[in-house]
Structure formats: structure tokens, C-alpha cells
Amino acid sequence: MGEVKLIGTHSSFPCARIVWALKLKGIPYEFIKEDLLNKSSLLLEMNPVYKKVPVLLHDNKPVVESLIIIEYIDETWKTNPLLPQDPYDRAMARFWAKFVDEKVVPSAWEAMISQGEEKAIDSAQEALGFLENLIKGKKFFGGEKIGYLDLVVGWVALWLKAMEEVGGMTLLDSLKFPSLDEWTQNFIQVPAIHESLPPKEDVVNYFQFGLDYLRSLAAK
Template identity: 65%
Template sequence: MGEEVKVIGSIKSGFCIRVEWALKLKGVEYEYIKEDLRNKSPMLLKYNPVHKKVPVLLHGDKPIPESLVILEYIDETWKDNPLLPEDPYERAMARFWAKYADEKCLFGAWEAFKAEGEEREKAMESALESFAFLEKAIKGKKFFGGEKMGFLDLVVGWIPHWLSVLEEVRGMKMLDAERFPSLHEWAENFIQIPLIKECIPPRDVLVNHFHATFSHLRSLSASKP
């Protein structure tokens, strides 16, 4: 495994940070290449011509796009500190919940924060229903896989930092400690793990980023006929 490892990413992206966390957990040295998503580089377009998105993992001359795919590649390539369980059923369930967490919880939360008026209420209700499943999945456990941090923890690791910033920017509360006590406790503990903490972007960077994003979305909406 002597090939160079590089990550093309953005510090503002929760998808990119999970790749960094996985590499750090495995003890893999890597070079981080910051991408300007408003002015995409020839390097990004070369290595991810299909989606033109970050993150992209470069292992030697092999590019791997899509964060969930990258996590599995990292786990299969570097065997120390496995991310996925050994048991086939548990592995399948970890993959299932990871896909669910991205499609329903992450994108559901984003839709709720993006929406206005009545649409916001509907989107919020839908997102909260999705988070209720994560609450059940973590109940009574230290990490989603049990006693060790693993695949699903990294996938939902955006919740403690990114979600709280979105809550601040939009003046909404989603991860309520009374409604989701187990998930809230997991989030509080997860963000304090040194390896996790050292990678997260400064809060003010994300606050400014999301303020600009929502301002742009409002201007687009206002300009529609």
C-alpha cells in the first residue's frame, strides 16, 4: 500500500470530513487538496467527471468518488481498526442505515432548513420522523456499532457540528435533547473525541458559508417569474 493517498475535498463539506476521519482512524497519511466548488479545478473534473463533486480519494493513480464508496474502499484497503462489522448481516445493516441516514436524515434536514412557510413545517416533520429511527438505532449503545466507533458513526458525524450550525443559522431546533436523548448524548460525546474534533472546520466558517448559501437560494427564488 505504498501509493500516495490524496483527498480532494472542501472543509465545509460533511461528506469530505468522514473520509478524513476514516483515514485518521486507520493511521493512513494523506495529502488534502482543497477544492473551490464555485470554480471547479481541472483536477476534480478529471478525477470525478461523472458527478464533478467532492470528495474524491486518490490512491496512487486510482480515483474513488462518493463518500460511502470511499469509506468502504478505505476499510477494505487498510485492515487496521475496521469500520464495518465482520458479521455479514451487521455489515449489511450498517450499509442500509448509512444510505438511510444520507437520503432521509441529511437531505431531509437540508430540505427542512431550506424550506419556507408551510413547506418548512411539512419538511421538518418528515425529517424528525427520520431522526427517530436513528434514535432507536443508537439507544443503549456508546456507538452505532457498539463499543467502537465505526462506519455509521462517521456517516452521521455531521450531526454534532453541521446540524447545530444550520440550527443556529435558520433559527430552528431539530436535535432536541428531550425528543432524541440517546442521539443527543451520542452527538455530545462524538464531537469531543480528539481525532474527530481536530478535523472539524471552525464554526464561524460554516456559519458564514450557510448564511451565504441561504441568501443565494432566496435570491434565486425571488428572481423566479
């Protein structure tokens, strides 16, 4: 199996994705907590290109970027597969994962920093609408069993709620997105997920710090 370490922070949802994948696979690992305000020499050595978390170290070989790390974990440890076995389904899972990181997350962030500006909320909810249609009629995105795309969308279960609190808005309206709202409840009830969620106040503080930092830059 080899030695597995994860450089990350508990408040980061890309890091949470990796923790969930490791726990679902039953892979023992060491968590190395990173201070992003004072980045360690280890992080800079292992991810010199982007200088960010998460970084998975497998026998001291680094793998970076959360989507790539999850696929690496799935290909390296075959038990409890996360990606679909069918090539088409696997391609679609990758497509929607990219959509989440390139469209859904940024639009939610924009809605938060705009402090509930209507156009930004509409854009974020339009993106969430695609996930609502995708999960409709299913327990998890892959069917009856939690999988790759669930881990990618998993930030919605806690981090989106923190964004809503910081931004003073509501994006995941349970009346507008009933299937996605139900999915969040199914997702966090999985023991490997539930036991790995950070306190909500830590995530709220994480986003509030980011918002305050952007405001300070704007003021200058």
C-alpha cells in the same frame, strides 16, 4: 500503502467523513483544498461525472462518493476496521447509511430552507427518530467502538447545529432525542474527530451561502 490524496473542502461533511476515516486508520494523506465556485481541472478530470468533492486519489486512481470511499479505505487498509465483520450487521450498517444520506440529510436541509416550517421540522424529526432508536443503549452505532455508521451520522454533531442556526429552528431537541444527543458528545470527544472539526462559523457560512444562492435563483 501508496500515495493518498484527498480533494475536498473543510466545510463539507462528506469530506469530513473521509478525513475521519483516514485519521482513524492512521493513513497519511495530502489534503487538496478545492474551490467549488471555481472548480479545478484536477477535480473535473478525476470526477468528470458528478464534478464534486470528496475525491480520494490512491496512487492517482480516483474513488468518488463518500460512502464508497469509506468502504474502499476499509477494504484497502485492514487495521482498525470500520465496517462490522458480521455480514448481517454490515448489511444493516449500509442500509442505515443510505437512509441517512437519502432521508435524514435532505429532510434537515428542507427544514433549514423552509426557515422552520412546521411540516418540514416534523419530517426531519421523524427521520432523526429512527437514529434515536438505533443508538439507544449504545455508546456508538457499532457498539463500544466508533465505526462506519458513526462517520456517516457524524454530520449531526456540527453540521446539523449549523443548519439549525441558519434555519432559526431546533431539530435535535435533547429532550426528544436524549440518546442521539449523548452520542454526539461521545463522538466529538474522539481525538481523531475533535481535531478535524472545522470552525462552526465556517459551516454556518457554508449553509448560509447555499440558502442565499437558492433565494437568488428563486428571485430570478
